[in-house]
Amino acid sequence: MNQKFKKVVIENSDIIVEQWMMEINSLKGGNYTANISTDLFESTNREFVNVIFTSIQNEGSSKAVEDFSEKIINLGWPLSYITDGLQVFRRVTVNYILSQSEQVDSAFISNVLKSVDLWVEPLIRQLVNEYSGSWEHIVSLQRLALQELSAPLIPVMDSITVMPLIGTIDTERAKLIMENLLEGVIKHNSEVVLIDITGVPVVDTMVANHIIQAAEAVRLIGSTCILVGIRPEIAQTIVNLGIDLAKFPTKSSLKKGFTKALEITNRKVVDLERKDESIERMIESIQGE
Known part of the structure; x- marks a missing residue:
């Protein structure tokens, strides 16, 4: 200047x-x-x-x-x-x-x-x-x-982990899901992984194929993948698109999926109150004899 x-x-x-x-x-x-x-x-x-x-x-x-x-x-x-x-x-x-x-x-x-x-x-x-x-x-x-937040793998119990998915799944995110899933399964020694798609607004052919690939990859390393959160409209879309999800279990809710995961790992949910009542009746029966 x-x-x-x-x-x-x-x-x-x-x-x-x-x-x-x-x-x-x-x-x-x-x-x-x-x-x-x-x-x-x-x-x-x-x-x-x-x-x-x-x-x-x-x-x-x-x-x-x-x-x-x-x-x-x-x-x-x-x-x-x-x-x-x-x-x-x-x-x-x-x-x-x-x-x-x-x-x-x-x-x-x-x-x-x-x-x-x-x-x-x-x-x-x-x-x-x-x-x-x-x-x-x-x-x-x-x-x-x-x-880091888009594809978290959360261990909820020994041998059981959950991956909640929220939002749209594109190719880049699908790759991240696959990487986190495989690394997490090995890291947490998971026998069963629940992929929860409750928060995924749209499941089209591309999204379904990504999920199938992820589930297949988990199967190849010796674990089982359960797809949960399948709403009626998503189920109808999957059927209309002719997408085959028969290779791994599917459940409508995370609760049902978790119950299935317990069965796969030879565990089950027990109602302690009913169990206590059953034990008491057994004791009373023995004493009556």
Whole structure:
């Protein structure tokens, strides 16, 4: 930036900031900032303009830019907040420099515009790049977190585990289900795995094939897979599509599936009250003899 213009801007930063704040505040109410509290909006604007002036004084301050971009993302504000703010700052700065000069011919105006652009454009690129990079990083972390939650394998009893599935199953998620299922079966030494599709809204040919492949993979490593949570509409869809689920047990509810899993592992649910009553009757019968 032209050193003469730079000096003017820095020496009159208070005036430029106030003009910028006035214009930014005038935009509030007609865009994405309408629902932001006044205090938060003003404090963030003050921090924004400090980042801008820090940039011109230090010829670029990547740390301040990085921190501010990350803050905007955490607040949930769009990238347009940054670009709009810098465009307004560009306009305010140019207007102020021109208003302070007696020379306003085309060459001077062109020089002012070029000088301000040389200052603002790199800052726009830096802020946008930092914002995009931070956003991609956050999205990546969220994606990993969702993947961990999308196909959990839960051991509920010795040799019995449950995999509850919720939401749509696509190819990528099906691959994750398969990996978690096989790793979990070996890790927990599971004899029976219950795949609960109660929370899966649609079961089409693709979804059914993925589930069949997962069940077949479990069978090949010596365990049994039970598909539970088959609602009437899903059962009808499976029949209409001609999908064969005869290779492994299916149950309408997790409770029924768990009972079946106990049978497979040579266990059963016993009503202790009835058992106690039976024992008491047996004792009374013996004593009566």
